[in-house]
Amino acid sequence: EAGVAQSPRYKIIEKRQSVAFWCNPISGHATLYWYQQILGQGPKLLIQFQNNGVVDDSQLPKDRFSAERLKGVDSTLKIQPAKLEDSAVYLCASSPQGEKGAMGHEQFFGPGTRLTVL
């Protein structure tokens, strides 16, 4: 079974530039997550999709970050304009469950995109 794919793996940009990350989840997985992981910290959930609808985006800085999941499959996370503090690894994860009452849960993570903002 193919895992979660992310691209690019690395990106270096200057502050105030724009950047986009792409994620292709495991086939059939209804739920997709984007996390931001700053060096030395645990992953922080930015946004969670159930199919193509947003379940939670409470920690997404909406003035500069946006995300979409068209057709309920792959997803794009964009930052415009980037700030120095956006330097982090951006992780995408997917999971098969999503309905209320589903028992058990496992998120499958991609390798991440390491963003450096200069």
Added chain:
Amino acid sequence: LAKTTQPISMDSYEGQEVNITCSHNNIATNDYITWYQQFPSQGPRFIIQGYKTKVTNEVASLFIPADRKSSTLSLPRVSLSDTAVYYCLVGAPWTHYKLSFGAGTTVTVRA
């Protein structure tokens, strides 16, 4: 979200058993306890999940007391390759398993 507290770091030697305890005093009735492992430059990987008592798989065991206010991840006979960060999380299907990762526990296994 239920907050979790776990040690920042632990050291061990090859062949020993490592036990990491996580506190989650305000765990909700519907919350499950899940542990993830993360190696440098990789995304976290699911290790084990439980609701109560004891769960065991080929990698680890998870012990959960009756009050569920804490849990202990047990890694039997660790090797150098078990050096990683281990995260304890709680979440429930009713919240679409919205998970909050803390700083995790850095486990260093020495030869």
